[in-house]
Amino acid sequence: MEDCKVAGYDISKGTTILITTWSIGRDPNSWDAPNEFLLERFVGKEIDMTGSNFALLPFGSGRRRCPEYKYIRTTIVNLLHGFNLDSVNGTRPKNICMEELFEITYYNSKSS
Ligand code: HEM
Numbered sequence: 001m002e003d004c005k006v007a008g009y010d011i012s013k014g015t016t017i018l019i020t021t022w023s024i025g026r027d028p029n030s031w032d033a034p035n036e037f038l039l040e041r042f043v044g045k046e047i048d049m050t051g052s053n054f055a056l057l058p059f060g061s062g063r064r065r066c067p068e069y070k071y072i073r074t075t076i077v078n079l080l081h082g083f084n085l086d087s088v089n090g091t092r093p094k095n096i097c098m099e100e101l102f103e104i105t106y107y108n109s110k111s112s
Pocket residue numbers: 057058059060061062063064065066067068072075
């Protein structure tokens with residue numbers, strides 16, 4: 001590790017850096033209507049979710065990215081194949097609450 005500069009900011013070696021994937025995923029420079037839940041935006045597109053496309057990081061990036069990213073399609077397909085999924089009262093909810101909760105996952109590499 002060594003000191004470095006990122007986007008004009010001096011980062012001392014050993015500094016813990018958090019990135020906000022929430023903001024990255026809602027960047028209007030990358031996404032049209034970023035606050036709309038529009039699944040259609042992904043239809044028919046080859047989307048890179050391996051951590052190389054920094055506009056979309058659902059599985060993180062780099063050495064600690066989610067190891068499941070390669071297999072999640074198989075996992076979901078198996079779930080859909082093996083189970084009949086339904087909402088609790090059997091009807092499709094009209095308004096699904098998509099509000100976020102504030103939570104944080106923190107890993108201190110110096111504590112272990
Ligand atoms: C749609 C489903 C999933 C999403 C969106 C997701 C997303 C993520 C994200 C964002 C991380 C943190 C990556 C980082 O720190 O850069 C992560 C880590 C991890 N995920 Fe997932 N995950 C999913 C499903 C799963 C499943 C099904 C498994 C296991 C069967 C799994 C196992 C793990 C493990 C073990 C890590 C920790 C990797 C490490 O710290 O080295 N994930 N996941």
